[in-house]
Amino acid sequence: MKALSPFFLVISLFLIKQTASFAQAPLASSTVLEPKGFREVAQLRPRSTKEIKSSTWSIGGETLDRDYTDYQSYKPYLGPLGAKRIRLQGGWSKCEKVKAEGRPSQYDFAWLDAVIPDAYSRGVAPWVELSYGNPIYPGGGEAKLGGRIPTSEEGLAAWDNWVRAMVNRYKNQVTEWEIWNEPDLNKLNTGEEVAVFYIRTAKLVKSIQPNAKLIALGVAGVPATAFMRPFLDHLKKENALDLIDILTYHGYAPNPDTSYPKIEEMRQLVWSYNPKITFMQGENGAPSTASAVTIGALRQWDWTELSQAKWDLRRMLADHGRGIATNLFTISDIHYAAGDHMTGVNTKGLLKTNPDKTIERPKMAYKAAQHVFSTFDDQLELLSQSKPTVSQATVSAFQYRHRKNSGSLVTLWSAEARPAETYDPKPTDVTIQGKFNQPVFVDLVSGKVFEIPKNQWKKSGNTYTFTAIPVPDYPVLIADQSVLSLVK
Structure with a gap:
């Protein structure tokens, strides 16, 4: 085998470094929402463009x-x-x-x-x-x-x-x-x-x-x-x-x-x-x-x-x-x-x-x-006629359903003002008609995925009630874990 030239080695090391780094943005730990009592169980896995059909x-x-x-x-x-x-x-x-x-x-x-x-x-x-x-x-x-x-x-x-x-x-x-x-x-x-x-x-x-x-x-x-x-x-x-x-x-x-x-x-x-x-x-x-x-x-x-x-x-x-x-x-x-x-x-x-x-x-x-x-992506269907019920008037909420497994996903955020550097999340009760086999809470800035404590949600038929969910001034998710791409 031929020895690699110094130029090729430099280029190779540069490409390896770029590949490892460009998908990750720096994130100060002090900015990440860490909901009290919620156990972190996974991280959202970014999918490349070619992995996404449409x-x-x-x-x-x-x-x-x-x-x-x-x-x-x-x-x-x-x-x-x-x-x-x-x-x-x-x-x-x-x-x-x-x-x-x-x-x-x-x-x-x-x-x-x-x-x-x-x-x-x-x-x-x-x-x-x-x-x-x-x-x-x-x-x-x-x-x-x-x-x-x-x-x-x-x-x-x-x-x-x-x-x-x-x-x-x-x-x-x-x-x-x-x-x-x-x-x-x-x-x-x-x-x-x-x-x-x-x-x-x-x-x-x-x-x-x-x-x-x-x-x-x-x-x-x-x-x-x-x-x-x-x-x-x-x-x-x-x-x-x-x-x-x-x-x-x-x-x-x-x-x-x-x-x-x-x-x-x-x-x-x-x-x-x-x-x-x-x-x-x-x-x-x-x-x-x-x-x-x-x-x-x-x-x-x-x-x-x-x-x-x-x-x-x-x-x-x-x-x-x-x-x-x-x-x-x-x-x-x-x-x-x-x-x-x-x-x-x-x-x-x-x-x-x-x-x-x-x-x-x-x-x-x-x-x-x-x-x-x-x-x-195209695997999620917006349910424009199925709005979640929220206990805070200033919280925006939209509901989705996974086309293949019917798992539910809801977006939530406090919408009353321009996004701030610091914000105290609003404890919000959320009622959803859908399907959650394993509900999780997702922070879309950090990509952290948390298990929602058993004492903060209940099911009655196909109605799910989540209590005291911390809603910041940017979107977070309540989702069935099956609809997400995760690294555990």
Whole structure:
């Protein structure tokens, strides 16, 4: 046998270290809920993306089009995370840097060729946003968040050429195309004007890839009625409402549980035009640092890695409990450059970055997201008509059933305020009609699984009553042990 070269040994040791470490986020013991009298019996086992057949979860992979994150640095973390989809931005201006004058357009797709096929090979399906503008063309729009859409005849023709090239190149790996991002941030982008632009682009995509799903529009505001109504009115006028398969919205709130009345208002507005449109939360997450450090949404408040993990869990499972698919924003901290909508580091990433955008380590939120993605897959059925009864008015609760073994699972959290660094759990009585052969209590931040003491639960027929269950300000579970993936 040949001796290994020093270079190969160094690389091998690095890969072994990375494999052992990237699935685990640091977790200070003082932050873990340790329910009094509950015996720890197991740990949730994160499942990789390829171990999960299907789910509604997506992870954000945004801003590669402007080089604000580094895909090559964060890609090893995608498979172990467990999200089945990733949101990417196409980046017209990064693909086409020289104006086409009297010749066919020339594109540099090398950067996307290093991303889209790789994500797909890891079992993480890319859904790609067609954006932003390209200022090399007069009236070609702006290549930044909150920028102007293409408006000139020349700019729109060049846009069409790029969209055509994108869809033809990646149609075997991309089945969902989102058209633009947060157009309502720029007041010059009217709802009617964006509708004209949307119809043009949607018809072009469909002409190349008839079975593609079309996603509109990643609106920043919720319910964004002043923008959405003229947008929908124009689509209705052009008999084009069927060009929207999925509507994505963002909208950030310091207490994520306060978001849903406005989301419901938006849903009712859109469904009054076309009740077949599916809703998806297209971008949401919390920062992990103090107000003075982060930029972007929710920067007015101080955050830590713990409160970020709590907030992300609440947004994900409040969406899921309402049957809304979720894109968790985002995989890696984002380093915005001067000249864009903002400048600085947006610390909403599940991965903490170094100044050069390489990955320093996973945060608590990475591990928390693993626990959700591994547990809430297509094997669990949401029972929207079977709400648990809880003794605390401020506790949110949703109920699920395992499709194969009928075991029950319930999510619980205190929803009255923004997630805090410290919080005294609320002792809560929970009554559930379901099936629990071996009920356990699960902390979704730490992944610890506890046996519920015999004197704190009882069964009467198919009704189970759990007493004095400690409910913190982030989701925990009461679950039949059979529905969980565990390491004992």
